[in-house]
Amino acid sequence: MNHTRSILGPLGLSTFVVVAICIPYLGTLPLWQEEPRRALIAETMLQTGDFVVPRYKEDIYLAKPPLYNWVVIGVTTLLGEMNEFSLRFGSVLCLVLLIFSMLSIHKNWLSKKGLYFLALALALSPEFISKATLAEIDMCFALLVNLSLWLWFANDRQRVKGIRLWLVPAIIVGLAFLTKREPAFVFYYVGIGAYLLYKRRISELFQPAHLICASITLIVVGVWLWQIWIAVGSDALLLSSVDEVVHRSLVGSFQTTLFHMLSYPFEVCLAIFPFCLLFGTLLHAKTRAEVIRSYNDIFVFAVIVVLSNFLVYWFIPASAVRYFLPMMPSMLVICAILFEIAPGIAPRWIQNISLGICFFSLLLAIALNLFLHKDILGFGVSPPKVLPAPMPIILAMGAVMAAVMSLWLNAKSQHLLMAACCAIFVYRIIFFDILLPRKVEKFEQESDVVTFVEQIYQTIPEEGLPVSADRSIPHELWWYLEFGDISLAPSNYVITEKQPDATFLKLAEMNFEGRKIFLLKKD
Numbered sequence: 001m002n003h004t005r006s007i008l009g010p011l012g013l014s015t016f017v018v019v020a021i022c023i024p025y026l027g028t029l030p031l032w033q034e035e036p037r038r039a040l041i042a043e044t045m046l047q048t049g050d051f052v053v054p055r056y057k058e059d060i061y062l063a064k065p066p067l068y069n070w071v072v073i074g075v076t077t078l079l080g081e082m083n084e085f086s087l088r089f090g091s092v093l094c095l096v097l098l099i100f101s102m103l104s105i106h107k108n109w110l111s112k113k114g115l116y117f118l119a120l121a122l123a124l125s126p127e128f129i130s131k132a133t134l135a136e137i138d139m140c141f142a143l144l145v146n147l148s149l150w151l152w153f154a155n156d157r158q159r160v161k162g163i164r165l166w167l168v169p170a171i172i173v174g175l176a177f178l179t180k181r182e183p184a185f186v187f188y189y190v191g192i193g194a195y196l197l198y199k200r201r202i203s204e205l206f207q208p209a210h211l212i213c214a215s216i217t218l219i220v221v222g223v224w225l226w227q228i229w230i231a232v233g234s235d236a237l238l239l240s241s242v243d244e245v246v247h248r249s250l251v252g253s254f255q256t257t258l259f260h261m262l263s264y265p266f267e268v269c270l271a272i273f274p275f276c277l278l279f280g281t282l283l284h285a286k287t288r289a290e291v292i293r294s295y296n297d298i299f300v301f302a303v304i305v306v307l308s309n310f311l312v313y314w315f316i317p318a319s320a321v322r323y324f325l326p327m328m329p330s331m332l333v334i335c336a337i338l339f340e341i342a343p344g345i346a347p348r349w350i351q352n353i354s355l356g357i358c359f360f361s362l363l364l365a366i367a368l369n370l371f372l373h374k375d376i377l378g379f380g381v382s383p384p385k386v387l388p389a390p391m392p393i394i395l396a397m398g399a400v401m402a403a404v405m406s407l408w409l410n411a412k413s414q415h416l417l418m419a420a421c422c423a424i425f426v427y428r429i430i431f432f433d434i435l436l437p438r439k440v441e442k443f444e445q446e447s448d449v450v451t452f453v454e455q456i457y458q459t460i461p462e463e464g465l466p467v468s469a470d471r472s473i474p475h476e477l478w479w480y481l482e483f484g485d486i487s488l489a490p491s492n493y494v495i496t497e498k499q500p501d502a503t504f505l506k507l508a509e510m511n512f513e514g515r516k517i518f519l520l521k522k523d
Helices: 008-022 035-048 067-079 084-106 112-124 126-132 138-157 163-180 183-198 202-206 208-232 234-250 254-271 275-283 285-314 321-345 347-372 391-412 416-446 449-459 475-480
Strands: 467-469 493-496 504-512 515-522
Touching: 008 084, 008 112, 008 126, 008 416, 035 067, 035 084, 035 475, 067 084, 067 138, 067 163, 084 112, 084 126, 084 138, 084 321, 112 126, 112 275, 112 321, 112 416, 126 138, 126 254, 126 321, 126 416, 138 163, 138 183, 138 285, 138 321, 163 183, 163 208, 183 202, 183 285, 183 321, 202 208, 208 234, 254 275, 254 285, 254 321, 275 285, 275 321, 275 347, 285 321, 321 347, 321 416, 347 391, 347 416, 391 416, 449 475, 449 504, 449 515
Parallel strands: 467 493
Antiparallel strands: 493 515, 504 515
């Protein structure tokens, strides 16, 4: 099908949805997991003026190139401060840009209904919401990988040939490498290579036009690698490449590999739940036939790109679901196509799915209200407060009303998209009302870095800074201490995990996720 639709409606609605479910309380939780590492590298770039060679804890950091750190620096500079909110806002922005780019590319193929589905599915899929609210590289990488793949396909479908076909995707995949290294090439060449093999055009990969553009990709990558080679030498660079490509792929026993192969398909589908339920309509022969008739090349390209890359990660036991995030937009393109076709051919399937989602949402909304009032009902203490006093009740009752309305509409006709949106909104309200307060409480109990940092500044005189630290010290401590106030260099004051002996005086200690961290002073 060929449609040329305005994307303003779906883009505006999905942007509003992203703002509503991602922006609130973006700065509530302290930085955690890999977030402090990204923040520290970006902060070091700003302080040193070296924006090419990443440095972490005073060492050159080879695992990830610097492009995402440039995004962090750009966003935090615009917002005026580098804090939890501004650091995470870059990922929200990347999600909006991903929605915009996918709508711009697919507006010539999908109908208005399909565009709304694609936009809302990208905005509401659980894995996208999760990664868009973290100061991590995943959303930026997914944006660049999808641009490289779908721009190539859009050009190819318009019969663009030669360098014009390959040039822009080649530059973008080079930028994707500067975000997450080798996986950029895997997604790009496995996807396009498998598609060209299916089309019996694999020889195009060896034609001069592609080879010239591939050399441009290597130039983009090579400029950064050359700077790293100057900084650390060839041995360290080669060792990091082997570690990224080989060691991660070979981790795991037979049992863990088997368990991963059994569970990974379900984990990937849950990452885009409930939109993935549309895959079930492919079991309907008439639906499959109509999809192939109406969306042959688009459907085939999306399926081949997803399946070929899935096989790569399916056999690697250490592959987390987030590693497959760049392929989830293509999975949702398949869902959007099915959403356009299936209701007119297999309405019973869609209606049953919609009703199931609505009942599930209603049960979640009722459970939310019971939990928020369990102290009144005699079931225990209410969760800790993060929202202003009337807001939890308003949101919880609103969730019930939305679920009931969605159930009423779906009992009359097919409103699968409305049912899916309702389910995710109910879950997100549960996150704001219950899960987020519990996370805040857990941070305060198990890893209260902020309090420990306050103790450090209250205990150590200004002339005693910077405090010395072991390399194993959590990077959260490095982030929450002022730049330059913690160092690997020897000092009279030490932060360490080692139990103090007679030569040290213990000044303070903290519990960090089951680990004891001590602030010591040399006697």
